[in-house]
Amino acid sequence: MARLTKEQELIVRKNFEEYMKIYGPLYPEGCKDFIIEHFLDESFEIDFYPDVLHQIYAHTGAYDFVKNFYDLCIDEIKADYSIDGHIIDIGCGFYPGFAEKLQKLQHDGSVTAMDYDLLTTEHGDIKLIKGKFTEFTNLAKYDLVLGIMPCEATIPMIKNANKSDKDLFIQMCGCTHFENPEMIYPITVGLWYEYVDHVLKSTIPDSRTYKFYQPDWAEYPIIKTMKK
Numbered sequence: 001m002a003r004l005t006k007e008q009e010l011i012v013r014k015n016f017e018e019y020m021k022i023y024g025p026l027y028p029e030g031c032k033d034f035i036i037e038h039f040l041d042e043s044f045e046i047d048f049y050p051d052v053l054h055q056i057y058a059h060t061g062a063y064d065f066v067k068n069f070y071d072l073c074i075d076e077i078k079a080d081y082s083i084d085g086h087i088i089d090i091g092c093g094f095y096p097g098f099a100e101k102l103q104k105l106q107h108d109g110s111v112t113a114m115d116y117d118l119l120t121t122e123h124g125d126i127k128l129i130k131g132k133f134t135e136f137t138n139l140a141k142y143d144l145v146l147g148i149m150p151c152e153a154t155i156p157m158i159k160n161a162n163k164s165d166k167d168l169f170i171q172m173c174g175c176t177h178f179e180n181p182e183m184i185y186p187i188t189v190g191l192w193y194e195y196v197d198h199v200l201k202s203t204i205p206d207s208r209t210y211k212f213y214q215p216d217w218a219e220y221p222i223i224k225t226m227k228k
């Protein structure tokens with residue numbers, strides 16, 4: 001159960017105030033009110049809340065004080081890859097909280113974050129790309145392609161990383177809400193996982209191997225591809 005001390009909460013709330021002054025007005029209608037209503041409410045203690053709050057908890061430092069979903073993802077990444085390379089985080093969200101956290105841990109390399117919903121393209125430490133990732137986005141300069149719950153970017157990420165022979169890490173989400181012209185819509189989560197596994201298997205180059213598994217702590221599966 002995640003809980004902040006009074007002192008920690010004061011720090012985090014102050015950072016949140018600063019954050020909302022700058023980024024609050026940039027969120028879509030309704031989203032800002034949702035964030036204000038749910039920031040550090042009981043959902044934080046049971047560790048169950050949407051991606052918009054993960055991003056802000058990382059940025060405001062709440063995630064420096066408690067074990068959290070982003071740290072667990074970073075541990076999974078570190079188990080098979082070096083984080084000291086050139087990394088691109090696809091579908092980073094409105095604010096690139098995960099990319100920011102990862103960059104702070106790097107000794108070398110760079111982090112780029114991409115999303116068509118980014119609230120800003122300015123950041124001192126990471127490169128931000130506001131745009132749509134596709135099967136054809138150029139990945140030549142990256143060592144590792146990753147996504148934390150990247151929803152409909154999942155399939156283009158797999159196809160592109162495999163075609164470009166790049167290491168790939170995806171912490172999946174269970175979303176099936178998006179249009180998927182290659183499948184019958186709507187689909188179940190089970191069918192979605194089957195389809196993802198099929199795309200992985202059918203596009204991976206001979207020089208690579210992949211893992212598709214669900215750790216105990218994760219609500220959804222993880223995908224990893226790496227050189228044999």
Ligand SMILES: C[S@@+](CC[C@H](N)C(=O)[O-])C[C@H]1O[C@@H](n2cnc3c(N)ncnc32)[C@H](O)[C@@H]1O
Pocket residue numbers: 051052054055090091092093094098114115116117131132133134147148149150151152153156173
């Ligand atoms: C569930 S959110 C995850 C956000 C973030 N990774 C996090 O963990 O908080 C999925 C994000 O993927 C983005 N997205 C989906 N498809 C995309 C694409 N093809 N190109 C860029 N961004 C995409 C959406 O805009 C959304 O912000």
